[in-house]
Amino acid sequence: DxxxxxxxxxxxxxxxxxxxxxxxxxxxxxxxxxxxxxxxQGLRLIYYSQIVNDFQKGDIAEGYSVSxxxxxxxxxxxxxxxxxxxxxxxxxxxxxxGQPQHFGDGTRLSxx
Amino acid sequence: xxxVAQPEDQVNVAEGNPLTVKCTYSxxxxxxxxxxxxxxxxxxxxxxxxxxxxxxxxxxxxxxAEFNKSQTSFHLKKPSALVSDSALYFCAVRDAxxxxxxxFGQGTTLQVKP
Numbered sequence: 001d002x003x004x005x006x007x008x009x010x011x012x013x014x015x016x017x018x019x020x021x022x023x024x025x026x027x028x029x030x031x032x033x034x035x036x037x038x039x040x041q042g043l044r045l046i047y048y049s050q051i052v053n054d055f056q057k058g059d060i061a062e063g064y065s066v067s068x069x070x071x072x073x074x075x076x077x078x079x080x081x082x083x084x085x086x087x088x089x090x091x092x093x094x095x096x097x098g099q100p101q102h103f104g105d106g107t108r109l110s111x112x
Numbered sequence: 113x114x115x116v117a118q119p120e121d122q123v124n125v126a127e128g129n130p131l132t133v134k135c136t137y138s139x140x141x142x143x144x145x146x147x148x149x150x151x152x153x154x155x156x157x158x159x160x161x162x163x164x165x166x167x168x169x170x171x172x173x174x175x176x177a178e179f180n181k182s183q184t185s186f187h188l189k190k191p192s193a194l195v196s197d198s199a200l201y202f203c204a205v206r207d208a209x210x211x212x213x214x215x216f217g218q219g220t221t222l223q224v225k226p
Binding site for chain 2: 006045048088090098100101102103104
């Protein structure tokens with residue numbers, strides 16, 4: 001079945017450490033997105049990519065970085081500059097036009 | 113500014129009763145509107161969308177939504193609620209920049225009691 005796979009499901013970060021969240025899709029979608037979800041705040045866009053080797057900052061990009069070297073993959077790195085990284089991170093993908101975004105099952109990041 | 117508002121943090125209904133989850137939006141141009149559902153520790157699942165056409169849109173699991181241009185609303189409805197419908201519901205509108213970005217409301221928790 002086609003879909004989006006996020007790993008790991010749970011991740012713990014130590015002080016000063018960078019961590020990378022994986023997102024892989026086999027839907028042949030051009031566009032991919034990373035969101036952060038905090039209780040009561042809905043989803044906020046971190047980064048998005050409309051095509052391979054290109055990506056743009058979303059609303060809360062500070063302290064995060066991404067790459068898009070392959071169509072299928074859009075990893076997110078949470079750097080030590082992100083002072084409040086505890087959240088649920090969701091990856092999504094879509095085709096162009098008015099098609100809905102498809103979501104992975106998320107990664108929950110916590111601080112040790 | 114583009115935005116989505118879900119005015120109710122929580123909606124409580126009894127099983128078998130009709131349910132409505134409210135959403136209003138503000139966006140330039142014609143809106144592309146979506147409803148998603150999220151179960152605990154899971155990603156968002158697409159329920160339905162409005163792009164153009166009939167103002168009443170039917171979606172998955174018996175849900176439907178009514179687009180009202182004059183009131184800039186896109187309320188989610190279901191004629192008869194199930195306990196299994198209890199979840200977090202998000203309304204979203206596509207950003208007018210044509211990048212495919214979505215702007216989400218803050219979410220509404222639906223609690224269906226037996």
